[in-house]
Amino acid sequence: MRKSIPLILIAALVLTSCGRLRDTRLNPFNWFGRGESRQIEAVENRNPLIPRRNVLSAREKDDLRQPIQQVTFLAIERNPSGAIIRAEGVTTYQGAYEVELRPVIDETVPEDTLRYALVAYQPRLGVGTEASRRVVVARDLSNQELVTIRQIEVVxxxxxxTARR
Structure with missing residues (x-):
């Protein structure tokens, strides 16, 4: 009994000190961190959300989804097979559907960056409150896709x- 009480106290102190590691880089769940937001600056007359067309790409002709109004949250959640990108945003109109994180393939994207456009079909049903226009989408990435990636952007x-390692 005399030896068990000090051992229990020491174990309790060690376990309570583990809370400090929760917000450090030693914790693998914090490797990408939270997303940070910045405004888009107008450059040229070309819309940066519309990738340059490829003659061989037939899907882009049929896909009429538009970028949503604003990204409000970005989190990269690690899992054993890679990571899950979870993004939340606010659409321009109510009733948005088929929300997707579409990869942006452009020569301006650095090699260590994954850039996704948050797109959806947005019927003009009405504006409504922000809560009624909120959408959530996720995309799974494998460890092979994440090997050279240092930054993930959602446009x-x-x-x-942007979420960085």
Whole structure:
């Protein structure tokens, strides 16, 4: 009994000190961190959300989804097979559907960056409250896709959110 009480106290102190590691880089769940937002600056007359067309790409002709208004949250959640990108945003109109993180393939994207456009079909049903226009989308990435990636960006019409390693 005499030896068990000090051992229990020491174990309790060690376990309570583990809370400090929660917000450090030693914790693998914090490797990408939270997303940070910045405004999109107008460059040229070309819309940066519309990738340059490829003659061989037939899907782009049929896909009429538009970028949503604003990205409000970005999180990269690690899992054993890679990571899950979770993004939340606010659409321009109510009733958005088929929300997707579409990869942006452009020569301006650095090699260590994954850039996605947050797009959806947005019927003009009405504006409503922000809560009624909120959408959530996720995309799974494998460890092979993440090997050279240092930064993940999610682009909307009004802003870009970035998560870095």
């Amino acid at each position: 909307a019409a009004a802003n870009v959110m």
